[in-house]
Amino acid sequence: MKYRLLGGRGSGSATVEFALAALGVEHEVIEAAPWDENAPGLSELHAVNPLAQVPTLVTPGGEVLTESVAILWTLMERHPSDWVPAPSTIERGACLRWMVFVATNVYAAGSIVDVPSRWLADPGVHEALQTGARARIAKYWSIVADAWRGTPFLLDERPRIADVYIANISRWWGARKFLEENRPAFHALLRRIEALPEVASVWQRHGFE
Numbered sequence: 001m002k003y004r005l006l007g008g009r010g011s012g013s014a015t016v017e018f019a020l021a022a023l024g025v026e027h028e029v030i031e032a033a034p035w036d037e038n039a040p041g042l043s044e045l046h047a048v049n050p051l052a053q054v055p056t057l058v059t060p061g062g063e064v065l066t067e068s069v070a071i072l073w074t075l076m077e078r079h080p081s082d083w084v085p086a087p088s089t090i091e092r093g094a095c096l097r098w099m100v101f102v103a104t105n106v107y108a109a110g111s112i113v114d115v116p117s118r119w120l121a122d123p124g125v126h127e128a129l130q131t132g133a134r135a136r137i138a139k140y141w142s143i144v145a146d147a148w149r150g151t152p153f154l155l156d157e158r159p160r161i162a163d164v165y166i167a168n169i170s171r172w173w174g175a176r177k178f179l180e181e182n183r184p185a186f187h188a189l190l191r192r193i194e195a196l197p198e199v200a201s202v203w204q205r206h207g208f209e
Contacts, residue, residue, distance in 0.1 A: 001060035002026040008033025013055035018202045023079040105140040109133045145186035167193040
């Protein structure tokens with residue numbers, strides 16, 4: 001048995017795909033993007049995840065994991081490596097903190113930008129809702145960037161799974177343009193993360209430039 005990653009090209013499943021490869025665990029990637037009605041894994045995705053969201057990971061034992069940070073943290077706990085700092089360290093707490101911060105703040109606001117009608121039915125307020133959400137996204141990325149201490153990578157001297165995750169999520173909702181103009185050193189950090197060979201190979205498959 002192997003891990004089955006139900007994902008979508010150009011999505012947040014890129015970080016999970018990276019983690020599976022970096023940890024050297026046997027896995028297969030099944031295209032199941034909910035925006036592609038012809039995706040071969042779409043029926044399986046609907047069967048195992050009520051929200052039909054990617055990434056969804058099915059473990060070798062049949063356990064279903066959803067939510068990117070939960071998937072990544074579970075993989076890091078079950079397959080120890082240097083991609084997550086050692087237990088009980090300040091860096092390990094910071095690693096989880098910033099992943100959860102981005103997931104609960106940036107990603108949540110991004111869903112408002114993507115589908116404002118999911119939150120308010122009146123189309124007359126959608127543009128204002130999206131504008132407000134984009135402003136919050138910029139604020140959240142400013143907080144992340146300002147917390148970075150100028151180390152070679154986000155937390156310390158080597159890249160961690162949090163680096164890859166933030167590089168992935170920062171590709172949307174105008175974040176890169178904002179960071180390049182307002183936090184250029186942090187923008188350069190993201191590009192440095194993406195230039196890592198093990199990251200670049202996954203990014204290429206997902207069509208990330």
